[in-house]
Amino acid sequence: KNEVEQSPQNLTAQEGEFITINCSYSVGISALHWLQQHPGGGIVSLFMLSSGKKKHGRLIATINIQEKHSSLHITASHPRDSAVYICAVSSYGNQFYFGTGTSLTVIP
Amino acid sequence: DTEVTQTPKHLVMGMTNKKSLKCEQHMGHRAMYWYKQKAKKPPELMFVYSYEKLSINESVPSRFSPECPNSSLLNLHLHALQPEDSALYLCASSQVGATNEKLFFGSGTQLSVL
Numbered sequence: 001k002n003e004v005e006q007s008p009q010n011l012t013a014q015e016g017e018f019i020t021i022n023c024s025y026s027v028g029i030s031a032l033h034w035l036q037q038h039p040g041g042g043i044v045s046l047f048m049l050s051s052g053k054k055k056h057g058r059l060i061a062t063i064n065i066q067e068k069h070s071s072l073h074i075t076a077s078h079p080r081d082s083a084v085y086i087c088a089v090s091s092y093g094n095q096f097y098f099g100t101g102t103s104l105t106v107i108p
Numbered sequence: 109d110t111e112v113t114q115t116p117k118h119l120v121m122g123m124t125n126k127k128s129l130k131c132e133q134h135m136g137h138r139a140m141y142w143y144k145q146k147a148k149k150p151p152e153l154m155f156v157y158s159y160e161k162l163s164i165n166e167s168v169p170s171r172f173s174p175e176c177p178n179s180s181l182l183n184l185h186l187h188a189l190q191p192e193d194s195a196l197y198l199c200a201s202s203q204v205g206a207t208n209e210k211l212f213f214g215s216g217t218q219l220s221v222l
Binding site: 014021033035040041042043044045048061086088090096099100101 | 114141148149150151153164196198199202210211212213214215216217
Protein backbone atom coordinates (compact mmCIF):
# COMPACT_ATOMS: atom_id res chain seq x y z
CA LYS A 1 0.00 0.00 0.00
CA ASN A 2 1.28 3.47 -0.89
CA GLU A 3 1.84 5.96 1.89
CA VAL A 4 0.06 8.58 -0.25
CA GLU A 5 -3.06 7.89 -2.29
CA GLN A 6 -4.57 10.31 -4.80
CA SER A 7 -7.86 10.40 -6.63
CA PRO A 8 -8.88 10.57 -9.32
CA GLN A 9 -5.99 9.26 -11.44
CA ASN A 10 -7.29 11.03 -14.53
CA LEU A 11 -9.63 13.96 -14.83
CA THR A 12 -11.07 15.75 -17.84
CA ALA A 13 -12.96 19.00 -17.37
CA GLN A 14 -14.50 21.71 -19.50
CA GLU A 15 -12.97 25.15 -19.28
CA GLY A 16 -14.50 27.08 -16.41
CA GLU A 17 -15.38 24.06 -14.27
CA PHE A 18 -14.50 23.74 -10.59
CA ILE A 19 -12.01 20.92 -10.05
CA THR A 20 -11.14 18.95 -6.93
CA ILE A 21 -8.26 16.51 -6.49
CA ASN A 22 -8.04 14.48 -3.30
CA CYS A 23 -5.09 13.11 -1.35
CA SER A 24 -4.99 10.75 1.63
CA TYR A 25 -1.88 9.71 3.51
CA SER A 26 -1.03 7.16 6.15
CA VAL A 27 2.26 8.36 7.66
CA GLY A 28 3.08 11.04 10.20
CA ILE A 29 3.96 14.19 8.35
CA SER A 30 5.58 17.53 8.93
CA ALA A 31 3.95 19.04 5.84
CA LEU A 32 1.95 18.21 2.74
CA HIS A 33 2.92 19.48 -0.69
CA TRP A 34 0.94 19.96 -3.86
CA LEU A 35 3.13 19.85 -6.95
CA GLN A 36 2.44 20.50 -10.62
CA GLN A 37 4.24 18.86 -13.52
CA HIS A 38 3.69 19.76 -17.15
CA PRO A 39 4.47 17.15 -19.82
CA GLY A 40 8.21 16.58 -20.20
CA GLY A 41 8.95 19.16 -17.58
CA GLY A 42 10.20 19.65 -14.10
CA ILE A 43 8.05 19.90 -11.03
CA VAL A 44 6.78 23.14 -9.53
CA SER A 45 5.74 23.40 -5.92
CA LEU A 46 2.25 24.94 -5.68
CA PHE A 47 1.57 24.71 -1.97
CA MET A 48 3.10 23.47 1.21
CA LEU A 49 0.77 23.27 4.17
CA SER A 50 0.60 21.69 7.57
CA SER A 51 -2.83 22.94 8.67
CA GLY A 52 -5.88 24.78 7.44
CA LYS A 53 -6.13 26.27 4.01
CA LYS A 54 -4.02 28.21 1.52
CA LYS A 55 -5.07 30.14 -1.56
CA HIS A 56 -3.04 31.34 -4.52
CA GLY A 57 -4.96 32.85 -7.40
CA ARG A 58 -7.47 30.26 -8.60
CA LEU A 59 -5.88 27.47 -6.58
CA ILE A 60 -6.96 26.49 -3.07
CA ALA A 61 -5.42 23.77 -0.93
CA THR A 62 -6.88 22.43 2.30
CA ILE A 63 -5.69 19.89 4.79
CA ASN A 64 -7.38 18.00 7.62
CA ILE A 65 -4.65 16.62 9.87
CA GLN A 66 -7.02 14.49 11.96
CA GLU A 67 -8.45 12.78 8.88
CA LYS A 68 -5.06 12.70 7.07
CA HIS A 69 -6.64 14.17 4.00
CA SER A 70 -5.99 17.09 1.69
CA SER A 71 -7.75 18.56 -1.32
CA LEU A 72 -6.57 20.77 -4.16
CA HIS A 73 -9.27 22.90 -5.78
CA ILE A 74 -9.02 24.81 -9.03
CA THR A 75 -11.70 27.41 -9.65
CA ALA A 76 -12.61 28.58 -13.17
CA SER A 77 -10.32 25.98 -14.75
CA HIS A 78 -8.38 26.90 -17.89
CA PRO A 79 -6.61 24.78 -20.53
CA ARG A 80 -3.25 25.98 -19.20
CA ASP A 81 -4.07 24.19 -15.94
CA SER A 82 -3.69 20.89 -17.83
CA ALA A 83 -0.86 19.07 -16.07
CA VAL A 84 -0.17 16.29 -13.63
CA TYR A 85 -0.84 17.27 -10.03
CA ILE A 86 1.12 15.37 -7.42
CA CYS A 87 0.47 15.20 -3.71
CA ALA A 88 3.56 14.59 -1.60
CA VAL A 89 4.13 14.49 2.14
CA SER A 90 7.30 15.28 3.97
CA SER A 91 8.01 13.07 6.90
CA TYR A 92 10.76 13.46 9.43
CA GLY A 93 14.37 13.00 8.38
CA ASN A 94 13.97 14.63 4.96
CA GLN A 95 11.79 11.82 3.66
CA PHE A 96 9.24 12.69 1.00
CA TYR A 97 6.50 10.33 -0.12
CA PHE A 98 4.74 10.93 -3.43
CA GLY A 99 1.28 10.08 -4.63
CA THR A 100 0.85 8.62 -8.11
CA GLY A 101 -0.43 11.89 -9.51
CA THR A 102 -3.65 13.11 -11.11
CA SER A 103 -3.52 13.85 -14.81
CA LEU A 104 -5.79 16.83 -15.51
CA THR A 105 -6.95 17.84 -18.97
CA VAL A 106 -9.02 21.00 -19.35
CA ILE A 107 -10.82 21.24 -22.67
CA PRO A 108 -11.57 24.66 -24.18
CA ASP B 109 17.35 32.96 -6.46
CA THR B 110 14.81 30.17 -5.92
CA GLU B 111 15.92 27.92 -8.72
CA VAL B 112 17.40 24.49 -9.00
CA THR B 113 19.32 24.29 -12.27
CA GLN B 114 19.95 20.98 -13.97
CA THR B 115 22.17 20.28 -16.96
CA PRO B 116 21.94 18.91 -19.53
CA LYS B 117 18.20 19.01 -20.27
CA HIS B 118 18.48 16.04 -22.61
CA LEU B 119 21.09 13.29 -22.82
CA VAL B 120 21.42 10.33 -25.15
CA MET B 121 24.11 7.82 -24.29
CA GLY B 122 25.24 4.35 -25.24
CA MET B 123 25.58 1.55 -22.74
CA THR B 124 29.37 1.88 -22.68
CA ASN B 125 29.46 5.64 -22.21
CA LYS B 126 30.32 7.59 -19.09
CA LYS B 127 28.39 10.79 -18.52
CA SER B 128 27.45 13.09 -15.64
CA LEU B 129 24.32 14.97 -14.69
CA LYS B 130 24.73 18.23 -12.82
CA CYS B 131 22.52 20.09 -10.38
CA GLU B 132 23.08 23.48 -8.77
CA GLN B 133 21.19 25.60 -6.25
CA HIS B 134 22.07 28.83 -4.44
CA MET B 135 19.28 28.93 -1.88
CA GLY B 136 21.50 27.77 0.97
CA HIS B 137 19.72 24.42 1.10
CA ARG B 138 21.78 21.71 2.76
CA ALA B 139 19.64 18.74 1.60
CA MET B 140 19.82 17.70 -2.04
CA TYR B 141 18.10 14.81 -3.75
CA TRP B 142 18.21 12.74 -6.90
CA TYR B 143 14.93 11.27 -8.13
CA LYS B 144 14.22 9.03 -11.11
CA GLN B 145 10.86 9.36 -12.84
CA LYS B 146 9.44 7.03 -15.46
CA ALA B 147 6.62 8.20 -17.72
CA LYS B 148 3.28 8.51 -15.92
CA LYS B 149 4.81 7.47 -12.59
CA PRO B 150 5.68 9.51 -9.50
CA PRO B 151 9.32 10.33 -8.78
CA GLU B 152 11.33 7.57 -7.08
CA LEU B 153 13.96 8.59 -4.59
CA MET B 154 17.52 7.55 -5.45
CA PHE B 155 19.84 9.48 -3.13
CA VAL B 156 19.73 12.13 -0.42
CA TYR B 157 22.67 14.28 0.60
CA SER B 158 22.54 16.13 3.88
CA TYR B 159 25.33 18.60 4.64
CA GLU B 160 27.26 17.18 1.68
CA LYS B 161 27.16 13.67 3.13
CA LEU B 162 25.21 10.80 1.60
CA SER B 163 22.38 10.09 4.04
CA ILE B 164 20.04 7.92 1.99
CA ASN B 165 20.83 5.48 -0.83
CA GLU B 166 17.68 3.68 -1.92
CA SER B 167 19.50 0.53 -3.08
CA VAL B 168 20.48 2.16 -6.34
CA PRO B 169 22.76 0.11 -8.66
CA SER B 170 26.43 1.08 -8.58
CA ARG B 171 26.30 2.22 -12.20
CA PHE B 172 24.81 5.40 -10.68
CA SER B 173 27.36 7.25 -8.56
CA PRO B 174 26.36 10.46 -6.77
CA GLU B 175 28.76 13.17 -5.71
CA CYS B 176 28.26 16.35 -3.70
CA PRO B 177 31.41 18.46 -4.10
CA ASN B 178 30.00 21.39 -2.12
CA SER B 179 26.78 22.67 -0.62
CA SER B 180 25.55 24.11 -3.94
CA LEU B 181 26.40 21.30 -6.33
CA LEU B 182 25.18 17.76 -6.81
CA ASN B 183 26.38 15.43 -9.55
CA LEU B 184 25.20 12.04 -10.73
CA HIS B 185 27.84 10.05 -12.58
CA LEU B 186 26.56 7.45 -15.02
CA HIS B 187 28.49 4.45 -16.30
CA ALA B 188 27.47 1.29 -18.14
CA LEU B 189 23.77 2.11 -18.00
CA GLN B 190 21.03 -0.14 -19.30
CA PRO B 191 18.16 0.84 -21.62
CA GLU B 192 15.73 0.48 -18.69
CA ASP B 193 17.58 3.35 -16.99
CA SER B 194 16.05 5.72 -19.55
CA ALA B 195 13.94 8.17 -17.55
CA LEU B 196 13.63 11.75 -16.35
CA TYR B 197 16.20 12.43 -13.62
CA LEU B 198 15.13 15.15 -11.23
CA CYS B 199 17.24 17.00 -8.72
CA ALA B 200 15.64 18.71 -5.73
CA SER B 201 16.72 20.62 -2.66
CA SER B 202 15.33 21.63 0.71
CA GLN B 203 16.43 22.87 4.11
CA VAL B 204 17.75 20.34 6.59
CA GLY B 205 16.13 19.80 9.93
CA ALA B 206 13.43 22.40 9.40
CA THR B 207 9.83 21.34 9.50
CA ASN B 208 7.38 22.64 6.95
CA GLU B 209 10.06 23.15 4.35
CA LYS B 210 9.34 23.33 0.62
CA LEU B 211 10.95 20.97 -1.85
CA PHE B 212 12.36 22.76 -4.88
CA PHE B 213 12.79 20.78 -8.08
CA GLY B 214 14.90 21.31 -11.14
CA SER B 215 13.42 20.88 -14.61
CA GLY B 216 15.11 17.50 -14.98
CA THR B 217 17.40 15.70 -17.40
CA GLN B 218 15.61 13.45 -19.89
CA LEU B 219 17.98 10.52 -20.32
CA SER B 220 17.82 7.99 -23.15
CA VAL B 221 20.10 4.95 -23.03
CA LEU B 222 20.55 3.20 -26.37
